Amino acid sequence: MPADVCLSRLQISHVRNLESVKLEGLRRVNVFYGHNGSGKTSVLEAIHMLGMARSFRGSIKSLVTHGEPHCTVFGVLGPAKTTLGIQRSRSGEVKIKVGGSPIRTVAELVEYLPLQVINADSFDLLTGSPGARRQYLDWGVFHVEHRFFDQWQRFQRGIKQRNQLLRRGKMLTDELSVWTNSLVESGEALSRYREAYFNLLIPRFKQIMAQLAPSLGGLELRYRRGWDKQLSYKEALDGCVAADLEQGYTHVGPQRADIRMLINGHLAAETLSRGQQKLAVCGLKLAQGQLMTETGRGQCTYLVDDLPSELDREHSGLVCRQLAAMKAPVFITCVHKKDIESAWPPGDKQDLAMFHVEHGSVSLQ
Numbered sequence: 001m002p003a004d005v006c007l008s009r010l011q012i013s014h015v016r017n018l019e020s021v022k023l024e025g026l027r028r029v030n031v032f033y034g035h036n037g038s039g040k041t042s043v044l045e046a047i048h049m050l051g052m053a054r055s056f057r058g059s060i061k062s063l064v065t066h067g068e069p070h071c072t073v074f075g076v077l078g079p080a081k082t083t084l085g086i087q088r089s090r091s092g093e094v095k096i097k098v099g100g101s102p103i104r105t106v107a108e109l110v111e112y113l114p115l116q117v118i119n120a121d122s123f124d125l126l127t128g129s130p131g132a133r134r135q136y137l138d139w140g141v142f143h144v145e146h147r148f149f150d151q152w153q154r155f156q157r158g159i160k161q162r163n164q165l166l167r168r169g170k171m172l173t174d175e176l177s178v179w180t181n182s183l184v185e186s187g188e189a190l191s192r193y194r195e196a197y198f199n200l201l202i203p204r205f206k207q208i209m210a211q212l213a214p215s216l217g218g219l220e221l222r223y224r225r226g227w228d229k230q231l232s233y234k235e236a237l238d239g240c241v242a243a244d245l246e247q248g249y250t251h252v253g254p255q256r257a258d259i260r261m262l263i264n265g266h267l268a269a270e271t272l273s274r275g276q277q278k279l280a281v282c283g284l285k286l287a288q289g290q291l292m293t294e295t296g297r298g299q300c301t302y303l304v305d306d307l308p309s310e311l312d313r314e315h316s317g318l319v320c321r322q323l324a325a326m327k328a329p330v331f332i333t334c335v336h337k338k339d340i341e342s343a344w345p346p347g348d349k350q351d352l353a354m355f356h357v358e359h360g361s362v363s364l365q
């Protein structure tokens with residue numbers, strides 16, 4: 001199902017300092033500007049709630065306005081006018097409605113409003129743990145290959161069971177081989193999907209980086225699937241049984257997959273400047289959006305928090321140019337109106353809607 005993504009209306013209640021905000025007049029690119037602490041990031045968090053039923057920072061408790069029992073976000077999507085509604089309470093209760101009807105799982109919800117966040121935490125993609133990079137990769141595979149999620153779930157179940165068995169510490173060889181075999185099937189499939197996706201992603205990433213940072217031409221991405229590439233997954237698991245039993249967990253497999261970014265053969269995380277890292281992160285996120293659109297899965301919406309930080313004017317402008325060229329829906333924050341207004345390509349300024357955020361109120365300028 002291609003995502004019908006452009007948000008045309010948004011209503012936010014009790015998200016941090018946004019007590020009651022109604023946004024109409026949204027365009028493809030929506031800029032939220034205002035002083036520190038005014039509520040700009042909270043608008044992005046509210047949209048993230050709408051698409052994924054959770055925030056991208058902190059717990060749900062911290063997201064709900066102090067003293068209120070729950071927060072609510074309601075949105076209208078695209079020409080089909082699909083409505084999305086999310087309510088989350090401090091106590092953890094979640095209510096999700098699509099087109100007025102309740103839905104049960106977040107996996108169903110995320111197909112309606114695929115989101116990419118670019119913020120200070122996005123640096124984790126380069127400098128954080130492999131988990132952040134697997135999450136990045138899996139987001140992409142999930143949105144272009146719909147058979148992936150089923151295999152991903154099977155694998156998660158399988159590895160949990162196998163690890164529990166290993167932790168029991170007894171040599172239950174028959175039982176262990178049952179779980180090993182089921183893990184082999186889902187693990188190989190999961191890995192094939194990831195690898196195929198990664199191979200599609202690389203040329204898009206290179207092409208975008210050539211525009212964003214031509215001086216980083218030596219940038220290279222490598223995928224590691226989580227076990228020796230000379231071996232089948234079965235062979236790799238069999239080779240590790242003794243270590244698995246001794247330490248009580250499965251050592252090899254897609255749960256150890258990673259993406260390495262190198263610049264002229266050196267680890268990018270240890271070599272690139274902060275600004276260069278941000279450009280590389282933008283390149284990774286933009287490449288995913290482009291690939292999603294090219295594979296007919298619709299467009300993802302970009303939530304970009306404080307684009308100008310870490311970037312000089314020239315590079316802010318280059319990121320804006322890429323976002324404009326993709327024709328993707330964008331919600332972007334900055335302190336001063338002119339930060340984005342002046343960086344956006346002159347020929348695409350008609351796509352911009354400017355909103356001033358002040359003490360939790362948002363007004364269209």
Ligand SMILES: Nc1ncnc2c1ncn2[C@@H]1O[C@H](COP(=O)(O)OP(=O)(O)OP(=O)(O)O)[C@@H](O)[C@H]1O
Pocket residue numbers: 015016017018034035036037038039040041042043061062063064065066
């Ligand atoms: N649960 C909450 N209830 C009420 N207010 C909150 C809650 N959590 C945070 N706030 C306040 O909400 C305001 C909005 O924060 P937000 O992070 O959206 O600001 P911002 O405009 O993005 O600021 P900056 O430019 O500094 O990043 C802040 O003043 C913050 O102290």
